[in-house]
Amino acid sequence: MEQMKSVKVSPRDLAAFCIAAMRKSGINEEDARLTAEVLVTTDTLTTFTHGTRQLRGLLKNFRTGRLSATAHEEIAAEGPAWAIVDAHYAMPPAVSYRSMELAMRKAKACGIGYVGVKHSSHYGAAGFYANLAAQHDMFGLSMCNVDPCMTVPGAKGKVLGTNPIAYAAPAGAEKPIYLDIATSAVAATKIFSAKALGKQIPDNWLVDEEGMPTTDPSQYPAKGAQLPMAAHKGYGLAVMVEILTAVLTGAAILSGVKSWVADTTEPTDEGHAFIAIDIAQMMPLGEFKARMDGMIREIHAAPRAKGTDRIYLPGEIELEKRDIALVEGIALPPDVVASLRGLAEDVGVDATQFNLNLGK
């Protein structure tokens, strides 16, 4: 039986453990290092559903042949401000890291850069790559298509992925702004949580097997499907992500995308899209950052709703938690601890060698 306890770890130790687990699985040093950076950073932002919890599943994909430890992505086609990258099913977060870096090089050359990626799989949290651009004083946009789990207006069943959109922009004295959202009404974890607690859900999260809105979370995922955020608006944005990440890149589209956690040997074939804008070419960077700070401060200073202490900018809550995690360590929730313990067993790495006490 799993121990249901939270464990506090230092980001450095957690990264070292993840790198060791990947190296043991045949992943090269650079890919392991970049992937650990993606996943551990996501944990520091407390987006635990998309952090190191996912490494166990990713490495399983290498053992089943859905991903390849010896593969390396290559540029399939490119121009001054764009490239299409064939991921060749190499380690997705590492491929995505380098693809956003490529988008930034294109932006450095031309002002804006677009990089589309095909033949990839789960890349972790979309927000990581957007933030990477912001750290380099660029505006960053990151998108991914995923296997269908959402219906569309008028349909029933799973038609479209919950295709995430993330962006980030640097500020001056204030924290950068970033947003990382699925285009579904809510994260599936909220549905599962209500299901586990036997609670009803709002009627705009799910449809039942007839395609009718339901407040009963027990139908999902076996039957029914998630609803897009804001009805036709989320539907339309999810289709935009499908166009930029898959139709335009050569990746699989809609039902052609296979779940990265599915028990199959078929490749996932997700697509990604990365856009970077080199701010300093368009406006002195100091001026841009002062303007960002001005906007942030005006929103912070807005009259507050009854009972509210503070108004947050997009990403601010997560970035504050990250500041704490970098000082005090990351408080990994029990499900993450259990996943890391399973990972250690899968690949035969001793977590205690990395100061991680994952229990038994």
Add this chain to the structure above:
Amino acid sequence: MEQMKSVKVSPRDLAAFCIAAMRKSGINEEDARLTAEVLVTTDTLTTFTHGTRQLRGLLKNFRTGRLSATAHEEIAAEGPAWAIVDAHYAMPPAVSYRSMELAMRKAKACGIGYVGVKHSSHYGAAGFYANLAAQHDMFGLSMCNVDPCMTVPGAKGKVLGTNPIAYAAPAGAEKPIYLDIATSAVAATKIFSAKALGKQIPDNWLVDEEGMPTTDPSQYPAKGAQLPMAAHKGYGLAVMVEILTAVLTGAAILSGVKSWVADTTEPTDEGHAFIAIDIAQMMPLGEFKARMDGMIREIHAAPRAKGTDRIYLPGEIELEKRDIALVEGIALPPDVVASLRGLAEDVGVDATQFNLNLGK
């Protein structure tokens, strides 16, 4: 008293009347022609709130000096794949038309192009410019910031504009896909309509003057504020639009933006952002269009929800209505007819000379 009747007009006659009204107001021929194309096309798509109904208000802005008939936009700065355009308060739809064309030229040169516009005003429907790119076999994105009328999570009162996002992409045998949405929960017209009918509204459209969700539409717009679509998700996307259209371009930010219909001589100073992607550089155009058609057909063929006859792609309903309008004429709703009648009186143009019977 206004006649509450709908009037059927040919797009050509309507455009000729609009051009005459603009020419009479000192607008040059090209600006008048492009603006008429923007507004009349929007009417053919039945987005009547943003079509020729707005010309009367736009021309009023020229009389009050908030816009200038003798001004012409200029490129303030540019690079291989980008430009910042200073609109100089010239006719906003014409400036925006040429700015999307400039983004397309940048995309033709580099693959992707970004054009930001500052010192502008109301540009009509965001979707027009996105569709313009799609008509040229490009992916198009169009955004605009507007004066604050929306609150943000934790705040009360009007903090942020309902900043629209529109995109479009061409298909093959199928219709192009396009989406044109405000980042608010609903269009303000729906709130006003419920108010006029004395009806309650869902509790995620508005907050009252304390910042609490309300089902009473009568508070707005004097008190209270609109809510973003999908709570923090719409908030985050509206902030993204503010960054790309205003922070990065030099346009006014948040409360610095003045309503284009306000009774003031202060400039509106809205910003716009246009992004074009030249598809054919990345993938043979025929292949892209076939892939778009495949995606569209898979969505069309999805199992339908109980009681649903058809599943629509984003923009499909509007594009079908446009097909009908191009054959049978545009059925202008009474409020549009009334606005055009007022326009004819304002500028002294006889609508009957253009086969338009707007009543009295």
